[in-house]
Amino acid sequence: MPEKMKVTPWEVSGNVDYEKLMREFGIRKMPNLPEVFMKNVLFRRGTFFGQRDFEQILEAIKNKRHFVMMTGMMPSGEFHLGHMLVGQQIVFYQNLGAKLYLAVADLEAYNARQKSIKEMKKVAVEQYLINYIALGLDLKKTDFYFQSERSADAEKSNAYYRLASNFSRYATFNEFKAVYGNISPGKMNASLLQAADMYHPQLPEFEGKPTPTFIPVGIDQDPHIRIARGMARRNKDYKFIPIASTYNLFLPRLKGSGKMSSSDSASYIAMTDSNEIVKNKINKYAFSGGQKTTEEHRKKGGNPDVDISFQYLKMFFEPDDEKLRKIHDDYRSGKMLTSELKKILIEKINAFLKTHQQRREKARKEVEKFLCKS
DSSP states (O other): OOOOOEEETTEEESOOOHHHHHHHHTOEEOOOOOHHHHTSHHHHTTSEEEEESTHHHHHHHHTTOOOEEEEEEOOOSOOBHHHHHHHHHHHHHHHTTOEEEEEEOHHHHHHHHOOOHHHHHHHIIIIIIHHHHHHTOOGGGEEEEETTBOOSSHHHHHHHHHHHHHHGGGOOHHHHHHHHSSOOHHHHHHHHHHHHHHHGGGSTTTTSSOOOEEEEEEGGGHHHHHHHHHHHHHOSSOOOOOOEEEEEOOOBOTTSSSBOOTTOGGGOOBTTOOHHHHHHHHHHHSOOOSOSSHHHHHHHOOOTTTOHHHHHIIIIIOOOHHHHHHHHHHHHHTSSOHHHHHHHHHHHHHHHHHHHHHHHHHHHHHHHHHHHHO
């Protein structure tokens, strides 16, 4: 029996019906994108499928006006390939001129994950920040902070926490319940802080004026965006520009349905995995779209649409469209076996990780000040 779809800000499982969720949440399809976007494999292959008000960001990029990319991290465990989606977007948009606000949602994680603030700060720096830098993040264009400790500048820090508190005036308990379902004081507080994360770059203490700001997320995080947009719209103290957002497909876990999760080491490839670990995980866990026997596969062919190895090649590891098309056709026809497809992926992941792990070591010097702080 197929696993029933479940998509909440805290859990994703089953086969995700993106079109159904787009209709339910009121998310629009991506607009026509300029050439610079289509040169990026993630955009060219439809990894980003939906948006809210993203036209204002495209307009800012076109006219070389200042804009902000805001994103956050939930320091819950090892940094894996699923997290790389955000990392690659960070680098892409920084190269287009974005100022990055990068929040560590340690207060939210404290309530949701039941871990200590100190432990989560360490994970955020040693797992997430160091990998983002290795992927190409420019710290000079980044405002990196913890929710629990926004800034050493009292004026900025006060503005951030004041905004989170003031947002509570513009939302009701029934609204929280309608958006989140079962809620707790911790989740309500986390929602207010997240709204402040999204909108505080537009305060006078930060960017100086309302600034086009967008957030790249998975569709599971859209409830946070909806409630934040509602509170900001009703807030009369500031004339906020509505937060824009883009929505990406989830990188599926190795076992198939659902998204890659740090809570299950057999579901993901970590950025620190060795060649042998990658090989074992792919061969043992990667869900196959092939047939049960070689004879049957040669006759009927495989299904690349559900095969995890092909999906990972499509999303990250085979940038050449013609080569990917040949792999697709050979697998579909039965000419290529699942073992051969997995071998291609293993080689490509290990080649990528060899370079990435070298860059991780170089990045350690850049994160030392945050390690001392955490």
